[in-house]
Amino acid sequence: MxxxxxxxxxxxxxxxxxxxxxxxxxxxxxxxxxxxxxxxxxxxxxxxxxxxxxxxxxAIPVDPARRDAGRLIFASTKMSLNQSISCRDCHLNEFGSTDGLPNAVGAGAVGHGAARMANSEGPILPRNVLPFWGRGSKGFTTFFWDGKVSVEDGKVVSQFGDRAPSGDPMVVAAHLPSVELREMIADTPTVRDTLVTEDVDAARTVQDELARRFADDAEIGPRLAAAYRLPAGKLAFGHVADALAAFIRDEFRIxxxxxxxxxxxxxxxxxxxxxxxxxxxxxxxxxxxxxxxxxxxxxxxxxxxxxxxxxxxxxxxxxxxxxxxxxxxxxxxxxxxxxxxxxxxxxxxxxxxxxxxxxxxxxxxxxxxxxxxxxxxxxxxxxxxxxxxxxxxxxxxxxxxxxxxxxxxxxxxxxxxxxxx
Ligand code: HEC
Ligand code: HEC
The missing domain is CATH 1.10.760.10 (Cytochrome c-like domain)
Incomplete structure (x- = not known):
């Protein structure tokens, strides 16, 4: 741009x-x-x-079946390792796809908006939630406040290094929240011991588990499989992130x-x-x-x-x-x-x-x-x-x-x- x-x-x-x-x-x-x-x-x-x-x-047109599967995934707490929080808990329609709070409150909190803040169980994240308007539409290539996902010389630059899971920065961005410590992963000693945040292999372990959950889900599994024309057993986290990206790209288009x-x-x-x-x-x-x-x-x-x-x-x-x-x-x-x-x-x-x-x-x-x-x-x-x-x-x-x-x-x-x- x-x-x-x-x-x-x-x-x-x-x-x-x-x-x-x-x-x-x-x-x-x-x-x-x-x-x-x-x-x-x-x-x-x-x-x-x-x-x-x-x-x-x-606008970039999306496949309606993928978008609809993405909509269900977006609202599902299965996206967080301890099943406590969904994307929608911080990206709410009543606040223009944000949470109405100065700093987001991560895994462990309950409720929305001010109620979520009042509940001190959840960790307060260091950044303000970003809205989704136009994300993933034509020319929208740089994601997050610090641009930790961007496109340079036609290649996606992110913490995945050479192993970017997609050539589409919106899909790469959709990979990150589920493995962000405290955002969707509760910060417990077990998690600390077994998973090092921002490590690509640790992220894979978590996301393989999440993909299996969605594949096994009675409502989401069959839809996701049909949308990607695959047997449920072949679904990977890449399909989950791709469906999420299709949902965000369409639902929040300008x-x-x-x-x-x-x-x-x-x-x-x-x-x-x-x-x-x-x-x-x-x-x-x-x-x-x-x-x-x-x-x-x-x-x-x-x-x-x-x-x-x-x-x-x-x-x-x-x-x-x-x-x-x-x-x-x-x-x-x-x-x-x-x-x-x-x-x-x-x-x-x-x-x-x-x-x-x-x-x-x-x-x-x-x-x-x-x-x-x-x-x-x-x-x-x-x-x-x-x-x-x-x-x-x-x-x-x-x-x-x-x-x-x-x-x-x-x-x-x-x-x-x-x-x-
Ligand atoms: C605990 C609250 C929380 C949850 C849950 C959450 N997010 Fe976010 N989201 C944030 C915050 C905070 C930011 C800004 C972070 C930053 O830029 O450092 C953000 C930013 C983003 C962005 C970047 C937007 C832009 O303008 O670049 C995308 C995409 C996104 N979130 C997608 C998701 C998806 C998909 C999920 C579910 C898998 C999700 N988020 C779950 C709090 C949350
Ligand atoms: C030098 C570049 C630059 C110029 C010039 C500039 N802005 Fe900004 N603007 C930014 C940056 C960068 C931020 C975010 C800074 C941060 O969050 O720390 C920002 C933030 C904002 C925000 C807050 C948006 C949000 O979602 O949080 C608004 C509103 C805004 N600018 C409007 C304006 C207006 C109106 C003008 C002209 C009077 C202006 N800006 C001039 C770079 C600029």
Whole structure:
């Protein structure tokens, strides 16, 4: 998705800077339909130049039988070694395929949403649950906050090394949660002794067992076998992951949005949304990183969001992409998140530290406004200082006013659509 040249973006940005003076009538936030045809045309051009396309251009058709088997697997607790948790326990429709919590609560907890958090039995995971919109559709090739599954030179790069179980990054990504310690595998001494997490052979042992369970399941087994035209005895975990991938790819595909209607079908846009859109592609610099059809460049950047929770690297620290590449230049970088359906996928950022979309935007240019530094420990402050450096070298926006932030948030709500419920 890096096909849009920076020169194109830059020339669009320069043009938009000229456009984003306040509307001539001086009005601020307004739900009234915009009428300024020149500014509307500029926004349409900028969206297209940045890679925005119709939803239908992104969809990859799936085999319905495989998808339907995947739907059952997705909701089944047989996916976890101790049969306690399913994919659906963290990826819920009522929260836009996330869990509504800052940090996910793994194997051992019960209930959903806040109830799941209140139950202290489950381990709190270091990262915010990612939603599924567009995952596995055309050009969506980089998975997880730190990009631990990606495609380079046409080859899937992941912790499987040369033994990637598939050439399809969505299928490889679907292999990982079931062997992630604490996410779907309860952290018990027995598990610690017999399985070393992230070891490919240990993962195989677990997944062979899971595949056998699904093959033996009275409802899922026959469907999976029919979908892959195999006797149940020949089903392997690869089929389970492939069915899961087909389900996610189809169920959470991007649907037409109000932005699509505006850009391609002359649909209405309010004055506030128009102002926000022009800022998004112009002076706000958002589209430097949130570009392409998913509003992500699928690259890694540092934004000094407040850090919440224990952190992937412990002591409230998450070094992001560095965990995958071990390149010091990648410390505190995260995959630019796609921006569809933000209204239902909060809280935001890799550690879920921010509740409002407006604050997520403010974190890009004024992070200290969101952080009470006095209450921080010395270690937390030290971490913050080390993250401000990399962020200061990113092409982030300079100060935006609160009204501008609100208009950008209104523009982003044009990317909400109704998915499965
Ligand atoms: C305990 C909660 C939990 C469960 C259960 C869970 N997930 Fe997730 N999922 C997460 C979290 C947290 C992330 C973000 C992790 C990260 O990026 O480091 C995530 C991210 C993902 C992603 C990456 C999305 C993206 O934008 O790149 C995929 C795909 C995914 N999960 C699929 C699944 C599947 C399939 C299952 C069941 C086999 C599952 N998950 C079960 C919490 C969970
Ligand atoms: C330099 C690249 C870059 C620019 C420019 C940028 N972003 Fe981001 N944005 C990111 C990254 C990276 C994250 C995730 C950081 C993290 O979680 O630590 C992010 C997170 C977000 C989030 C939270 C999404 C979620 O699901 O958690 C929103 C909303 C957002 N950006 C909107 C914007 C807007 C609006 C602008 C313009 C004012 C903007 N961004 C400019 C890279 C960028």
């Amino acid at each position: 890096k096909s849009v040249s920076n020169a194109t973006l830059l020339s669009a940005a320069l043009f938009l800077t000229a456009c984003d003076a306040p509307p001539s009538d001086g009005s601020q936030a307004s739900a009234e339909p915009a009428t300024d045809t020149m500014r509307m045309a500029a926004l349409r051009d900028a969206a297209i130049a940045s890679g925005f396309v119709r939803a239908e251009a992104l 649907r037409p949005t109000r932005l699509e209607a505006f850009v391609f079908d002359r649909g209405q846009i309010s004055r506030t949304e128009l102002a926000g859109g022009l800022l998004f592609y112009g002076r706000g610099r958002c589209s430097f990183c949130h570009s392409g059809p998913y509003f992500s460049d699928f690259d890694f950047h540092a934004v000094a969001f407040p850090q919440a929770g224990f952190g992937k690297n412990g002591f409230g620290i998450d070094e992001g992409r560095y965990n995958v590449t071990l390149d010091p230049a990648d410390r505190f970088r995260f995959r630019t998140p796609p921006l569809y359906n933000l209204s239902s996928t909060g809280p935001y950022s890799h550690s879920g530290s921010v509740v409002r979309v407006e604050d997520a935007i403010i974190a890009h240019f004024d992070p200290l406004r969101l952080i009470d530094t006095k209450d921080m420990s010395i270690r937390e402050r030290a971490d913050l200082y080390s993250r401000l450096g990399p962020a200061s070298r990113e092409p982030l926006p300079s100060a935006l006013t609160d009204a501008e932030v609100r208009s950008i948030a209104a523009f982003l709500r044009m990317l909400d659509f109704k998915g499965p419920s």
